[in-house]
Amino acid sequence: MTDINTRPASRATIEDVAAAAGVSVATVSRALRGLPNVAAATRSRIEDTASRLDYRPDPAASRLAAGRSRTIAVAVPVVNTWYSAQVVAGVEAVCSEAGYDMILMSVGIDASHRRRLDAKAALDRRVDGLVLVDLAITDDEIDSLIGSKLxxxxxxxxxxxxSTFGIDNVRVGEVATRHLLDLGHTRIGLIGEDTVPVFEFEVPGQRLTGHTRALEQAGIEPDPELIAFGEFAIDGGYEAFDRLMAMDDPPTAVFALADEMAFGALQRARELGIDVPDDVSVIGVDDHPVAAVVGLTTIHQDVSEQGAHAARAVLSALDGTDTELVHETSPVRLIERATTGPRR
Amino acid sequence: MTDINTRPASRATIEDVAAAAGVSVATVSRALRGLPNVAAATRSRIEDTASRLDYRPDPAASRLAAGRSRTIAVAVPVVNTWYSAQVVAGVEAVCSEAGYDMILMSVGIDASHRRRLDAKAALDRRVDGLVLVDLAITDDEIDSLIGSKLxxxxxxxxxxxxSTFGIDNVRVGEVATRHLLDLGHTRIGLIGEDTVPVFEFEVPGQRLTGHTRALEQAGIEPDPELIAFGEFAIDGGYEAFDRLMAMDDPPTAVFALADEMAFGALQRARELGIDVPDDVSVIGVDDHPVAAVVGLTTIHQDVSEQGAHAARAVLSALDGTDTELVHETSPVRLIERATTGPRR
DNA sequence: CGACGCGCTGTAAACGCTTGCACGATTGTC
DNA sequence: GACAATCGTGCAAGCGTTTACAGCGCGTCG
Known part of the structure; x- marks a missing residue:
């Protein structure tokens, strides 16, 4: 109980531990990191000493010497959305369990590459891995990312x-639209994000593709008039819905590319005295927790699970455990609630 | 245009820059960090050289040498809530502008200190600063945090x-309850979080205090029966509301300590065929974006602004710019929408 | 019984930056 | 015109790890 020096002037270093345990710093380093070639007795003595001195390796020193930071970054377009928060939660859980730090950076939604390249620059040397969330990224950027051996x-x-993790967004579009079709709707509006359709892999574009495909399969000519764009959030849905309803011949059903846009639509519907689903059906995508509250019919996906899987993929690539690419598609399913009904 | 070595085998180091610019590494270091005592001509020559070589200082080396990581952490109880996401967004924006990295860690909501102390341990040496979000923390923990000079x-x-940033939660409780009182309600239920009331500064406790105080000022004896606890989320609100409504003499108005709990209440009300606000009024706190969608009356607060302010406080403490403690209270305001009305 | 291999440990050189100190060259002061 | 102050720069010692390499003792094998 010689707790005299309980609060050391400065943190214990590996040298302090080595001295106290009567070994060299090299041995301490090896012992504490669980490397082989350390006698069991030596190892446990070192571990005891380390914990007695409350030693914790300095991450910066270790990073500098070893070249790995035990940190990964997650880059999201914008952080304060439900979707981002879910992904981040999934990534964070995995990281924290693996003893990795997670740095969060928002790269903005604008197509200007400037911000994204900056992000890349910022990443360089400071993280071992990276989880990209819903980012439209060019091949060049991908190359430079991969080239920097992250x-x-x-x-x-x-x-x-x-490696990519996600859902089959074309299928999402098909399922949603087919559901509406099955209910007898033929004039189906779509509320989506106003992106430049440069990147064919973008999520909204794929859902739109599925939507169009379902219409065509049903023998319905897709009508560009029925597509309304807006910001990918409540307000955008609100305004897009408003525009749709202002048409001479408004749709009897609306497919919102995200629940949050559907919420905006629902809000506007209430204000306009439009009954949902009697006057117009509304379906969303995500199964946002609030969807159950407002009774929104939607397509469920487990976003935080996708985040966790992506994080695990990055981590195991770092271990060298599992180096081959995977493309995982999480299941989605239609959840019928109260906002969709038969065409009047 | 001697772009031969466009892709150097390995990253340029400060030595490469120094050699290319014909100065010493010390001067490069000073020039690039904007320190005084560098001739203007020298500085700009170095800057040119650096950007030509695409030099970026290795954060680990710089951290090790300087003892600062230009990284701050934000510790939240749980990451995938609206509230956390807002805070994080605010912090992230400030950090990214200041060139700081932000690491996000969830420390869990359980009162067990273990996790929190671990968090502290994990922080040690790896970040310069820390933003605590809604954390019940003991004096000892505070001391050890401050002691580690974060x-x-x-x-x-x-x-x-x-330094703390927040709202006046007692007042929130008063305003919400008074609103209900003003509408003629006398039996007012409360839906809150089931925490051990150990830490008097905890948010739910303060709102409860304000609630009780408002009741007493109105000459109403607070009835413990009318307080229902649940998880601080939609489900918790759902269940608590259910219990409240199952009473022999249910309240005619309900104060939910957070919008998300109010959403759960609204959901259950709809299922039970209870009309809001005709049968029962509901008020929440936060002004979650969905509140407008469902017409929820609530108390507005700007959460991400609080995050930004906290981050700025941390950053300026790091600069040494502004070292004194502040306790900032953001304004709140009642937003009357459609879920509260006069007592039937 | 000597050579060899193996298991364990130590030595010391990185890793890439920051910074205290020293020093020469200007400039200003009397 | 000598002396001090100032400015700009370089030297070199860290910062706390990791890791290649070397060395030592011991059991094993030919």
């Missing part, structure tokens, strides 16, 4: 050169 | 020894 995985769009 | 700020509870 372990990288992507959530959302399916990128050829890295 | 710059720290807290969002939510008002902690004496560090």
């Amino acid at each position: 372990a990288v995985a992507s959530i959302g769009p399916r990128l050829g050169r890295m | 710059a720290v700020a807290s969002i939510g509870p008002r902690l004496g020894r560090m």
